[in-house]
Amino acid sequence: MRLRSHYIVLAISIVVPVAVFGGIALHILQDTQHSSAIGRIEQSATLTARAIDADIYRAQSVLKVLGHSHALARGELARFYVEAREASAAPGGWIILYDTNGQQLINTRLPYGTALPRRADPEQVTAMLASGKGQVSGIKWGAALKNHFVIVEQPIQTATGQGYAIGQAFSPAFFAHSFAGGTLPPGWRVAILDRAGVIIARSENADKFVGVTVRPATLAVINKKRSGVFTHPSGDGNDVVDAFTRSERSGWSIIIGAPLAEIDAAVWRGVPVMGAGLVIALIAALTLAMVAGRHLVRFVARASQAAALLGQGGEVNALARSGIHELESLNEAIREASKRLQAEMRSRSDAENERNALLVSEKTARARAEEQNAAKDEFLAMLGHELRNPLSAVASAVSILDNGRNIDDAMAQRARDVLRRQTDHLRKLVDDLLEVNRALMGKLELDKAPVDLAEVLQRCVDTLKASGRTAAFTVRLDTVPATVNADPTRLLQVIDNLLDNAIKYSPGGGEIVLSVRHVGDAAELSVRDAGLGIPADLLPHVFDIFVQGKQSLQRAHGGLGIGLSLVRRLVELHGGFVRIDSEGSGKGSTATVTLPRLAGHAAVAPDAPAAPSARLRRVLLVEDNADAREMMSMLLQLRSCEVVSAASGPEAIATALAVQPELAFIDIGLPDMDGYAVARALKADERTAGIELIALTGYGSEKDRTLALDAGFARHFTKPIRLDDLDLALS
CATH class of the missing domain: 1.10.287 (Helix Hairpins)
Structure with missing residues (x-):
């Protein structure tokens, strides 16, 4: 039997099983595509639910932030009205504030001072305040609004113990954005239902169906479980596949429906193409086997000759190319072996x-x-x-x-x-050290606002003069107003570091010139001194961390060499850049900071710190370190405070219940029960919920501040507390 006959038999033995199993695969593929289409509907419903949950979570977050408003705590409703309008979680939404009797106090949809109605269900406010939990309403009809709306509500209690309910109201059209934008096929329909099965939003004929309760059969299916898929006839007599899921936060249901005929058509569109491809592949495989059989004998003969030459130590320069991949691999192996033999010495x-x-x-x-x-x-x-x-x-x-x-x-x-x-x-x-570590790790956060760079520079100079640091210097200011979008605290940190270097490296006193000017669309701040200057070899490395000029053992200039590294990182975070110029040792230096300038923006003036009241306060101090507790107690007593102290969380809670202080300074790093747990326990008990809580701790990152505020602290200060911060807390 010839080699070609062997190839024909081999081709037939391959083609028949492939044809059989190809048909089976097409059937499986059809089922898989059908399941995939159903899965896509379910996934679309889940993504829509997540989008709605995100909107509700954003609204709840805004309400919680507004609940900590100092204006609300002081009863300044006009100012709180402005804050509420600016904080609205979405376009088209509005904020409503209720008292404990359900009377509307503020409605940002209406001008402040407009007479407002009392809600129809005031008992809901009482229930929310009693449970401490908010709620998401179903769809309601607003008589004054002449439209439907839904509302996300949250109970709040101010530091004075006054309770309110605050809500973020939305028109139904707001939630249509979760399925708008053409992301779903044209024939698909989306509906959002409240817990009672009433339609909140719909992708088609929203004006006709919003506020209408769905059919009892549909409501019965979606109430049985959290998510699922079911098929039912539509109003036009066609079968529709509906996938539904329930929102975690609101309890609403999202239903996405697609015509069954459209799903089946999409599945069958791919089957003929795949079937034709399978037939073509079988024909191609049979033809290739026959062609390969004809060339194989000649190729084997040529490969045998080349192998013999290689065994004799000769060089194989060329081999006839083959159209079969496996045979060409053999050619490549022979050529590669020849190359390796020729290159052995070169490889060594x-x-x-x-x-x-x-x-x-x-x-x-x-x-x-x-x-x-x-x-x-x-x-x-x-x-x-x-x-x-x-x-x-x-x-x-x-x-x-x-x-x-x-x-x-x-x-x-x-x-x-x-x-x-x-x-x-x-x-x-x-x-x-902490700041430069956060800067290097990319964890610095900025609280930007329009500020006058010249005003910030003047404040920094005034502080240095008050401390006596500039007594030996002539400080000259040449500034013009320049508004920049910056974090005032971080900007003060930049200027303070630059001024500190100018003073530190000018041991003989002299003149320090500070200027703020406009350079195109930028604001440029410069600090020039007549001090020691910077050697040319050190100048390219002044912004590297831990880099300083050569110092004697006395280290007259001090410092860790991290100030300028921090300055550069802070300036870059503000979208600017900083450079240091010096003509050499003994010729002084100039630091220049360039920041983008805001045109047509008014700078925000910093709030003046409140002066502490002279009346006697009852203060609880929670600190596990005995020395720190004793010194802080003495400092509070010098500020006319009646101080009681505790060394642990359980002791603090018992003391607070017994003494009922107005204010509590609480360390976070307490043994067994940390300060966050203490704060949550005090806020959860109505007998101690009105105590103003101040976090006083060694943990000072933005994450630590956020955790403190979430636990119920009104303020967060790092140790050791500055006297200005202490007076601010007591005020």
């Missing part, structure tokens, strides 16, 4: 060169690791020096104050001044 030489290169690379990596290790040791030594210096001064000042009657008032005042300066210095070191 290349391996030797590579080994030498690896040795050089290893030496380079080792040298770099040693440099990094040295940099680490230098930074740790520098950090130890920077921490020991203020700690030494603090310890000496404490020893002086311990002498009591052996020191006069002037000496005691100087010791206290040293304590204040050095603790501020330690706080700045820790803050700089």
Whole structure:
């Protein structure tokens, strides 16, 4: 039997099973496509439900934020009306505020001061306040609105104990955006139902069907389970496949329907194409087998000759190409073997060169690791020096104050001044380390607003003058108003670091020139000093972290070398850039910050801190560190506070119930029961829910602030608390 006959038999033995199983595969594919089409409807319903949940969650978040409004707590409804209009969660929505009797106090759909009605179900307000849980209504008819609406409501209680219900109302058309935009096929229909089965929104004939209850049969199906698929005849007599799911937050149901005929048509459209492809593939396979059989004998003969030549050590220069992939792979293997034999000596030489290169690379990596290790040791030594210096001064000042009657008032005042300066210095070191770490990890967050760059610069200079830092310098300002979109706190941090460097590296005093000017569409701030200047070799690296100029063992200039790194990161986050120029050692330096300027925007003036009242306050202090608890108690007593303290969470809750303080300073890092749990427990008990809670902690990231506010804290301060912040809390 010839080789060609073997190939024919082989082709037939392949074609017949392929044809049989191909038919089976087409049937399975048809079922799979049908299931896929149904799955697409279910997925569309789920995505629509998630979009609705996201809208409701956004509305609930807005209501919770408004619940913490200071204007509402003070009863300033006009100001709260403005805040509510600005905070509305969606276009076309409006905010309604109810008192405990269901009387509308504010309705942002109407002008402030308009006479407002009392809601028809005031008992719902009482129920929400009692349970502490909000609700999402079904569709309602607004007589004054002359239209349907739904409302997301949340109970709130102010720091004074006053209870309200606040709601975000929406027209039904708002929820149509979840299925608008042409993302669904034209024949599909979408409907959103409330818990009673009343249509809230619909993709077709919304004016006709909104507010209408669906058929009892449909309502019975969707009430049995959370999601599913069912088929039913439509009004025009065609069968429709409906997929439904229920919203987690609102309890509403979303139904998406597609004509069954359209689904089946989409499935059958692909079957003929796939069937034709299978037939063509079978014919092609049979033809290829016959052609391959004709060429195989000749190819095997040529391959045998080439293999014999290769075994004799000869070089195979060329082989006739084959149209069959497997045979061409054999050709390639023969050619590759020839190349490897010819290149064996060359490969050995290349391996030797590579080994030498690896040795050089290893030496380079080792040298770099040693440099990094040295940099680490230098930074740790520098950090130890920077921490020991203020700690030494603090310890000496404490020893002086311990002498009591052996020191006069002037000496005691100087010791206290040293304590204040050095603790501020330690706080700045820790803050700089934490800030630069957050900057390098990309976790800094900005609270931007239009501010006047010149005004911020003036505030920073006034602070330095008040502290006596600029006594040995002539500070000259040359500024023009320049409004930028910036975080005022971070902007003060940038300017303070630049001014601190100008003062630190100008030991002989002299003139410091500060300017703010317009450069095209940008605002440019510059700080120029006549101090030590920057050597040319150091200038390209001044923004690298931990980089400083050479210093003696006395380290007269101090610092950790991270200020300018932080400055650059903060400026870049504001969309600007910073540069440092210097003509060399002894010739001073100039720092220039360039920020995008806002044209036609008025700068926002900072709020003035409130002055603390002189009346006696009852304050609860929760702190597990005995020394910190004692010192903070004394500081509060000096501010006319009656202080009771606790060292743990359970003790704090018991003390709060017994003493009923107005204000509570609570540490977060408490043993067994953290400060967040304490705050939630106090807010959950109506006997202690009215206590103003202040978080005083060493955890100071934006995430920590958010967690504190969510737990019920009114304010969040990091340790050690500044006196201005303490007065603000007490006010």
